[in-house]
Amino acid sequence: MRPRLTARLTARGRLALLHTAMVSVAGAVLTVLIYLLMRRSLGTRTLVERRTAPGAAQEPPEPPGLPGLAERARGEALATLVTQAGIALMVVSLLAAALGWLVAGRVLRPIRAMTVTARRVSAENVSERVPVNAPADELSGLATTVNGMLDRIQRGIHERDVALESQRMFTANAAHELRTPLATMRTAIDVTLDGEPGREELTTMAHDVRAAVEQSRRTLDGLLALAGSQAAPRERLPADLADAADAALGDAAAEARARGVTPRARLRPARVRGEPVLLERMARNLVDNALRYNHPGGRITVQAGTAAGEAFLRVANTGPRVAAEAADGLFAPFVRGDDDRARAERGAGLGLAIVRAVATAHGGAVTAKARPAGGLDITVRLPSGDGGAG
Secondary structure, eight states: OHHHHHHHSOHHHHHHHHHHHHHHHHHHHHHHHHHHHHHHHHTSOOOOOOOOOTTOSSOOOOOTTHHHHHHHHHHHHHHHHHHHHHHHHHHHHHHHHHHHHHHHHHHHHHHHHHHHHHHHOBTTBOOOOOOOOSSOSHHHHHHHHHHHHHHHHHHHHHHHHHHHHHHHHHHHHHHHHTHHHHHHHHHHHHHHHSSOOOHHHHHHHHHHHHHHHHHHHHHHHHHHHHHHHTSOOSSOEEEEHHHHHHHHHHHTHHHHHHHTOEEEEEEOOOEEEEOHHHHHHHHHHHHHHHHHTOOTTOEEEEEEEEETTEEEEEEEEOOSOOOGGGTGGGGSTTOOOSOHHHHHTTOOSOHHHHHHHHHHHTTOEEEEEEOTTSSEEEEEEEEOSSOOOO
């Protein structure tokens, strides 16, 4: 019967009951000790002083029943002590129960807050946090641990959502963009095989199919890079945007000479923390885009450094004019510029989309402004890795 009753009690009730029991036991022990001490004290020898009147012949006799009277007084005193002590113990126990209930509620308040927060948390809402109250004790440590667990769960859900969205976009974009090269290959094959093709027609068909396959490969490579860029880096390593830009300019030097474009660089340290491979890909895409959408005799200006606690990489180029309202839309997948030469090169249209994905995954942002004379001015800003200013 008792285990079943205890199981029905809340933690607050059990703490209050335990507090009351401890006070009651302590009060009972104190009452017994006082009773024993009083009994011992009242059991001492009784002294009776008898005085003889002046001129009396003999001492007065001892009053009859005096020892019995003393014993009755002793018993009544002890009985009164027990009765009053019992009443006092009951009052103290009731006060202890009330005080224990209040103290238990106060102590368990953070746990109730954790319970309420845990009930509000769901698979789609993990933004709730347990309040951490001072002073730093076991309960505040538990609240901090629960909040840390919720932070990890929230990051995991965010990474899952990003991964699922990347897969969805990859599938949709691949299905959309591969339709054209596949249709080109099928058309080339059907037209060539309609009749008895000669060697020249077969060669033309092979070139058309090869070009369509190459376009499909570039599209798939770009889509894979875009999907990989959208996920947050699992391990953030020290990196420098200036080094990434310098490497990108070195790789593009031969192409710049072939196009007649002059690169200019003003690179200062721009330290960040992230995935170096993705940051190098971002810088290379910016430089490649600036080269592709340019004209002979044009130039590219690449700057890197830190300002206002942020590291930045800025790439500006000459080239065809871009409408101011269309500049931001160039970061969407498969959006290409209007330059005829660039369109003839049949780029996948994913370069700037990858740039934005990498910047977002690293907690940064990218902006683009159309230059009045033609070309773009693109700036990537990321959280600085050392907090210094350049």
